[in-house]
Amino acid sequence: MVVWKFHSRLSFLSLNLMKNKLAVYIHIPFCRKKCYYCDFLSFTSSEEKRREYLEVLVKELELYSDLLYERGVSSLYFGGGTPSLLSEKELEYLFSKVFEKAKPQGEITFEMNPEDVSPSKLKLLKNYGDFRISLGAQSFEEELLKLFGRNHGVDEIFRAVDTLDSLDFNNYSLDIIYAVTEKFNMDKNISAIKAIYPSHLSCYALELHPSRPLAKLIEEPNEDLYKRDWDKLKGSLYSMGYERYEISSFAREGRLGFHNLNYWKGGDYLGLGLGAHGYIHPYRYSNERNLRAYIERVEVGELPLATKDYISHQDKRFEKFMLGLRLVQGIKLEELYPLSPKEKKAMDKHLANGLLKVREQRLCLSEEGFDLINHVLVDFL
Helix, strand or coil: CHHHHHHHHCHHHCHHHCCCCEEEEEEECECCCCCCCCCCCCECCCHHHHHHHHHHHHHHHHHCHHHHHHHCEEEEEEEECCHHHCCHHHHHHHHHHHHHHCCECCCEEEEECHHHCCHHHHHHHHHHCCEEEEEEEECCCHHHHHHHCCCCCHHHHHHHHHHHHHCCCCCEEEEEEECCCCCCCCHHHHHHHHHHCCCEEEEEECCCCCCCHHHHCCCCCCHHHHHHHHHHHHHHHHHCCCEEEECCEEECCCCCCHHHHHHHCCCCEEEECCCCEEEECCEEEEECCCHHHHHHHHHCCCCCEEEEEECCHHHHHHHHHHHHCCECCCEEHHHCCCCCHHHHHHHHHHHHCCCEEEECCEEEECHHHHHCHHHHHHCCC
8 A cells, every 4th residue: 555655664654653633734725816915835726727736635635544544633724825715616526535534523624715705615614514714804904905915805704704604603713914004003903803703813913025015015014013003902802801822812712723722732733735834743844835846746656745854852842832832821841841051041031020920830921921922932042
């Protein structure tokens, strides 16, 4: 069987390492057009290109059949790109193959753009499970949506939400971008969030990439703008009853994003598709980013790996520390010991200045520490 050949060749797939269930990420790189701020691996496509890609993606999935069977799947995440761009016929094909091999025991997340939300597409999702929807709203400022190069307006976000509600999709997240320009404050976003009251919010400060058109249209946001928008947004979400559980994530009770929690807790995850990343202890890997190279390697029965790096115990320990500090609950003290002299000095410094604190035998950031996380982490490097 082909997959066993690759298991024996690539030690990160060896069966003796198989313990906890895997989180699985599936990358769909297609978009109608690329947003002016986006630096993710995504591009436009033809129907023919999508069909070829999906067929090859399924073949890549099949190369991991034994791993998926032995480990099981804890969560499944369809990201992009724009997975919701796929037609119902394309989604039916993809889901029928994926759920045959990767049956998740828990959360299933599907990224959607507002303009793609339709009753027929949502009913198709319901046929395959209890989906959590990640809705790419980005802003409730009409002018900002145009500045971002989005394909939807504010009205379409509200229509999408109404459609989700009407079909009992009661677990959905909104993406919100803040700190864009001085001209726009957070008032419209906050009013919309209060009206919609989604189960989850992912809030991202704008990142300008020199290669993207938006970098030529606006100036780099400064620290004062970040603080103004973030303090207003964060305070409003707290007052609405949202719980901040990760540096940029807020949820209503019981509605945490469990797939992403696995990343932040340093768990194993399988990344499938063009440019996808994965971690199967003790190896991290990334797939080919060139579409033709990805397709050709999978077609001859090869895992389409571009990189594969051994992560030492010390490196993994530090990664778990950095990722764990993104979480409000922090990281268990017992997982940090023994501390190096440099780490002990850094910990003592930031415990003394209040950026770090110890709570219930866990090391975590204070509220101020979250806003200055990079200043804390640099002292541990």
